[in-house]
Amino acid sequence: MAKQLNILPSGQIITTALHTEMQRSYLEYAMSVIVGRALPDVRDGLKPVHRRILYAMHELGLTPDRPYRKCARVVGDVLGKYHPHGDQAVYDALVRMVQDFSCRYPLLAGHGNFGSVDNDPPAAMRYTETRLAPISHEAMLSEIGEATVDFIPNFDNSQQEPVVLPAQLPILLLNGCAGIAVGMATNVPPHNLGELVDGLIALIDDANLSDDKLLELVPGPDFPTGGEIVGMEGTREAYTTGKGVITVRGIANIEEIQIGRGRQRQRGTTRSAIVVTELPFQVNKAAWIEKIAELVNQGKIEGIADIRDESDREGMRVVIELKRDASPQEVLENLYKQTALATNFGAILLALVDGQPRQLTLRQILQEFLSFREQTLTRQYSYELEQTERRLHLVEGLIAALENLDAIIEILRNAPDGSTAKVTFQSQFNFSDRQSDAILAMPLRRLTGLERQQLQQELNELTERIQHLQRLLSDRNELLKALKKDLRSLKKKYSDPRRTRIYNPKVTATATKKIAQKEDKTPRERRRDKPKTEEAEGQLSLFTPLTSTTPEEANLEITHKGYIRRLPKNGSKSNLKSADDVVVKTFSTTTEADLIVVTGSGKAFPVKVGEIPPTSGQAKGTPLVSLLPQAKEVPETLVGYFIAPSAEDSSSVVVVSQQGRIKRLVGSEFANLSRRGLTVFKLKEDEQLLYALPTNEREEIALATTGGRILRFLLNEQQLPVMSRGAGGLQALRLGRNEKLISAVSLNQDDNLLLVTHFGYAKRLPISAIRLANLGDIGTQALQYTSKLDTLICMVEVIPETKVLLLTDAPRMINLPVERIPFWGKDGTGDRINKLKEEEKVLDLVRVEG
Secondary structure (H helix, E strand, O other), X not given: OOOOOOOOOOOOOOOOOHHHHHHHHHHHHHHHHHHHHHOOEOOOOOOHHHHHHHHHHHHHOOOOOOOOEEHHHHHHHHHHHOOOOOHHHHHHHHHHHHOOOOOOOOOEEEEOOOOOOOOOOOOOOOOOEEEEOHHHHHHOOOOOOOOOOOEEEOOOOOOEEEOOOOOOOOHHHHHOEEEEOOOOEEEEOOOOHHHHHHHHHHHHHOOOXXXXXXXXXXXXXXOOOOOEEEOOHHXXXXXXXXXXXXXXXXXXXXXXXXXXXXXXXXXOOEEEEEEEEEOOOOOOHHHHHHXXXXXXXXXXXXXXXXXEEOOEOOEOOXXXXXXXXXXXXXXHHHHHHHOOOEEEEEEEOEEEXXXXXXXXXXXXXXXXXXHHHHHHHHHHHHHHHHHHHHHHHHHHHHHHHHHOHHHHHHHHHHOOOHHHHHHHHHHHHOOOHHHHHHHHOOOHHHHOHHHHHHHHHHHHHHHHHHHHHHHHXXXXXXXXXXXXXXXXXXXXXXXXXXXXXXXXOOOOHXXXXXXXXXXXXXXXXXXXXXXXXXXXXXXXXXXXOOOOOOOOEXXXXXXXXXXXXXXXXXXXXXXXXXXXXOEEEEEEEEOOOEEEEEEOOOEEEEEEHHHOOEOOOOOOOEEHHHHOOOOOOOOOOEEEEEEOOOOOOOOEEEXXXXXXXXXXXXXXXXXXXXXXXXXXXXXXXXOOEEEEEEEOOOOEEEEEEOOOEEEEEEOOOOOOOEOOOOOOOEEOOOOOOOOOEEEEEEEOOOOEEEEEEOOOEEEEEEHHHOOEOOOOOOOEEOOOOOOOOOOEEEEEEEOOOOEEEEEEOOOXXXXXXXHHOOEOOOOOOOEEOOOOOOOOOEEEEEEEOO
């Protein structure tokens, strides 16, 4: 056998046990994956790749007000400077930060194809473009710098990168995070920004806040795709222990849809269908539909006739058409049981704390963030104080030089060079080295009186700022006040309504049904079914409707500021106590009815009365816009609300746009609306819907403009026929160049109108004074003005016991006794309202109900 070559000199071979070397190497690899790749930092909630992408884009200047740049450019910068790994891994991370169905608050804005809920792949990085989203630019990068956070060298020591971003919001909880490391994993669900800020502020005010109080403020995750969380046990376990299983299911409604074609469809043939408008988080819609089809073909789910995906840009809509003899509730239960329409989200609140992985509770994550934020603010204010003091020192030197200007000029005139003048300044006036350099560099314009005044003003501002910074740094309470102020500011800018609903019924509908059936059974059958019934009473069924099976009577009140209050129907009057809000609309209904809300974007959404939080005492209620099923990031303007009519109702709804277009829809269009809503008006660009009026066939419509013109016409098929959803409406009246539509009312022949102008002139006008016209006419000039600058502000119909409030620019709210307003003809100007001050102007008018 050949002799083995001795390549290394004697004494340089180190003998090591194989298992020892494997253990050491594997631990180093594991820690590298845990710290450097897979787990987020609890402070800014980011993994290294996401942090490097954001910082690279910040360095490229891709702010929200700058144009989009190619993703390939961003990926190239990240790879070349900070993250020497595969380009596809970096691009995948970038894509996820753009997707609004993956992130609750996307950190990047994208232009192009970034994938879909159907798991469609994004376009290649050479096609897509991106830039920073406003929330990431302001809440994560606006304070970046070596003064606020630590920086370390990059992989080749050619650049500096931040160890952590100075996040002003708990991004770990805001957008959630999923990652698989070595021997551990994290899966943090996303949350609502407003709820997290409320929780943070409560912890600042009371560090010993109980878990129950904290869970009231942060009741559960808020997934970007909506859905509903069933029960609170899993959420509470996850929040209090750091690990728990949260049951999430999609939003499904049972609807009656028309089927067939041609004559069959005209005859109104209908069939039951399950319409799914929201899916659980991270469920692939296309794969889910394919799974349902597979189960139907295998005979595991019966009763389904057809599946159609009718999703579009406005939202998700999957229609599962049922057979005639199928039970919709039974099919829905099977979908929950056998498909991903109901899933379990395994929450693991694991993150890096001081470079080590730790499983945290909700309270600990929020406290770690607050501690980090307090350190960041302290470093930022300390740096700002240092810079402000340096600037104050220079300004004091410049002002002292101007006060001794003649002596300064004489020294400069006689000095052979700048160094000699500098030494003379320091010896004669006790200037510092930096002050002497600033005086030598001072331009001649500083000698003017205006520049002297500006220097003195700057001195006062710097002194005041230094005192404020010293107060923040010396008093922790003041620092925490500043922290809370920043949090409230971010909440006001970026908070939006919750998308995921939370249900926690004490007794399920299934248990109630079984208990009711037990009354008709024999004693032997009762004994046989007793264990099952008791088990059903104590558990939360995943497959039962979460609304109450017994409708209750209720009163709804909607206020001027857009709040809704649900009160028990006990005959008591409204007890709202608010100096600047009043009830403007009331409804008597039941908890199983739907309140239809029409928005300025031309859509109508249903709000189940039973899902409106009950109001007691003098509470102002719940913001109505927050209850809309598909509330946008920018809150919708509400233009009308009414109780949904039945499918047989013959009433109609008239909608009017700001460009004077009008349209009438049959009331039954609004019956059994899905949470996806209904488009009631196709609006043009920069057009909004202004009014939505429930009407009857015998009523009249009156439209008013700022110029004082009123168009009155009969509501019938000849004047305004019923139109389909897709119709664009008719032109009711043409508006002048500076004219706007300001009122639309439905009225009867014996009503009269109240007109109020911007300058505070008011009059009542009989309906008979305005001629009946046709659509498209110019209408009747119903008001004359005392000034060319005056305009008509509002027109309302006056019925017995009408109460009216004026909103003025004072600002204040004035009660206007309508019965004291005299009647005038259409040529009159009206009387000046005597409750107004001399220069006070009217901004709006509110008619009060209740």
